[in-house]
Amino acid sequence: MTAPRSSSNTQKTSLAEMMAHPSQQPPSPLQPVPSHIHWPVVAATALPCLLFVGIIIALLVRTENSGGRGILSAWRSAEVVVVQNTTSPKEAEDGPAEPAIPSPESTPLAPEPEVALRPARLTLPGKVNLPDREDDDPPAQIGQAPAAPAGEPEPADKAGPACQRFGTAVDFVASQMEASRQALVQDKLMFVLHISGNFEEARFT
Amino acid sequence: MGALAQPSVGRYLNDHFAAAYQKVGTFRIMPNGQKMGGNVASYFCLPNGRVLHVVAGPVDADVFLREARWAVDLSRLAQAETKGNAARFTAFIRDAHAERLRVEHNNNVPSRTVINLVSARGPARAAALALAANPLQARVHSLMIQKPKALIDQIYKEVFEKVLGERVSTLPVIK
Numbered sequence: 001m002t003a004p005r006s007s008s009n010t011q012k013t014s015l016a017e018m019m020a021h022p023s024q025q026p027p028s029p030l031q032p033v034p035s036h037i038h039w040p041v042v043a044a045t046a047l048p049c050l051l052f053v054g055i056i057i058a059l060l061v062r063t064e065n066s067g068g069r070g071i072l073s074a075w076r077s078a079e080v081v082v083v084q085n086t087t088s089p090k091e092a093e094d095g096p097a098e099p100a101i102p103s104p105e106s107t108p109l110a111p112e113p114e115v116a117l118r119p120a121r122l123t124l125p126g127k128v129n130l131p132d133r134e135d136d137d138p139p140a141q142i143g144q145a146p147a148a149p150a151g152e153p154e155p156a157d158k159a160g161p162a163c164q165r166f167g168t169a170v171d172f173v174a175s176q177m178e179a180s181r182q183a184l185v186q187d188k189l190m191f192v193l194h195i196s197g198n199f200e201e202a203r204f205t
Numbered sequence: 206m207g208a209l210a211q212p213s214v215g216r217y218l219n220d221h222f223a224a225a226y227q228k229v230g231t232f233r234i235m236p237n238g239q240k241m242g243g244n245v246a247s248y249f250c251l252p253n254g255r256v257l258h259v260v261a262g263p264v265d266a267d268v269f270l271r272e273a274r275w276a277v278d279l280s281r282l283a284q285a286e287t288k289g290n291a292a293r294f295t296a297f298i299r300d301a302h303a304e305r306l307r308v309e310h311n312n313n314v315p316s317r318t319v320i321n322l323v324s325a326r327g328p329a330r331a332a333a334l335a336l337a338a339n340p341l342q343a344r345v346h347s348l349m350i351q352k353p354k355a356l357i358d359q360i361y362k363e364v365f366e367k368v369l370g371e372r373v374s375t376l377p378v379i380k
Binding site for chain 1: 210218219224225227229231246253257277280
């Protein structure tokens with residue numbers, strides 16, 4: 001007499017029979033589908049990246065709130081400049097504007113001290129504010145009369161700044177062309193002296 | 206430069222003229238310090254350089270002042286008489302020099318005859334050449350009769366070389 005078969009033996013036999021004949025295995029809805037993505041690896045790499053991006057965003061927001069010149073403010077000011085250039089100069093001059101170029105000293109990561117936010121005045125190209133220039137210099141003295149050589153008697157030199165007398169009582173200008181111009185301007189005639197020798201030196205005239 | 210150093214001459218020239226100078230010749234300084242050669246010519250011109258009168262050679266202050274005043278009066282009278290007419294202005298200048306040549310240099314040649322000498326040949330030409338023997342100012346008046354509307358650049362060589370007997374030179378003073 002044979003021992004009665006147990007249920008486990010029956011299941012095992014049925015499983016074995018099923019495994020021997022896979023086509024005969026019915027599909028199970030609870031059995032997971034094998035995937036090609038290794039989700040643990042993905043999680044291990046994505047989490048640090050997300051964390052890094054979150055830190056950066058937090059810092060940017062913090063600098064914006066503290067009133068410093070961050071990259072976001074620079075982007076915003078650049079947009080403002082682009083918008084303002086399309087408007088009339090008068091409209092651009094009236095409203096306050098922010099500087100288009102960020103300060104080279106500011107860095108997006110460096111913590112900026114908290115300062116009061118002041119609207120910067122937009123300066124149009126070609127408009128330069130200079131202090132008033134006072135002309136304190138006296139008019140230039142042109143053609144100072146040379147000092148009389150020693151031992152040469154001559155009257156007091158009262159020639160104008162552009163004339164010389166060379167020991168005479170006549171005011172001589174530098175050239176005939178200048179004399180012609182002066183005569184025309186002052187409604188005078190022209191006197192030209194042709195000499196042998198150097199008129200400037202008494203021993204040569 | 207004795208005449209130009211006089212205050213009266215300087216005052217008159219400064220009031221009525223714009224003065225300039227130009228070296229056109231040279232001279233030699235001898236070992237004993239004496240100057241050999243050299244001369245001076247004074248031109249009274251309109252602002253555009255047209256010559257009204259010339260004083261050739263060194264003169265004293267009175268003569269120089271008289272010639273300067275004559276040039277100023279001649280210019281004013283010519284402008285008043287001719288009223289901007291260039292041909293009449295030229296004729297006026299020429300007649301003025303002819304009158305001075307006749308009166309001051311005892312030349313009895315009438316004005317019309319003097320004018321004919323400009324384009325004359327033969328005996329008239331000889332008469333014109335005879336004037337060249339007269340003193341310097343007579344030569345100047347004769348030159349102004351022949352060229353009454355010349356610019357200073359056109360006659361300065363003739364004044365310096367033919368009237369004064371010098372040579373136009375750019376050489377420095379020779380010691």
